[in-house]
Amino acid sequence: MCAHQQALVRRVGLACRRLGRPFVLEILPYPLPGEPDPPLGALERAVAAFAQPEFGVDLYKLPYPGGRFQAYRSLPAPWVLLSGRLGFADFMRALEASLEGGAVGFLAGRAFWLEAVRRYPDMAAMERELERAQERFLLARGLLGVTGL
Structure with a gap:
């Protein structure tokens, strides 16, 4: 892991503590120029690199690890699932699977609203998809045992 990335995360963690704000860290490995995808094991290495309390992370926002939750179990704070490029x-x-693997919830966007955006400029179709997005959100929230609005 790059030292400058860790230094930045440390500074943000300190600033969040000083300002009394929660620190949500999203870890997303990315390919370097010329690489088609992040190298195998990049996610696990990135999570391990930021799994120290010294970073001051209050909540980790992480991609689905394909059922391999081992690296996530060493985190010093709770983690939630992001939707990334996953369809609903x-x-x-x-x-x-993530809830069974230790996630405490989700912070997701595209899995819910992407179909609405794809309907632009048909505003009526967008509205229908946004209603569907709300239904999808409630379904996902239901997995957490939360009901109602």
């Missing part, structure tokens, strides 16, 4: 059906499967 895949996101729901990943959310179920």
Whole structure:
């Protein structure tokens, strides 16, 4: 892991503590120029690099690790699932597995609203998809045992 990335995360953690704000860290490995995808094991290495209390992370926002939750179990704070590029059906499967793997919830966007954005400029279709997005959100929230609005 790059020292400058760790230094930045440390500074943000300190600033959040000083200002009394929660620190949510999203870890997303990315390919370097010329690489088609992040190298195998990049996610696990990135999570391990930021799994120290010294960073001051209050909540980790992480991608679905394909059922390999070992690296996530060493985190000093809770973690939630992000939707990343998952469609809704895949996101729901990943959310179920993640909750069983130790996630405390989700912070997701595209899995819910992407279809609405794709309907632009048809505002009526967008509105229908946004209603569907709300239904999807409630379904996902239901996996957490939360009901109602």
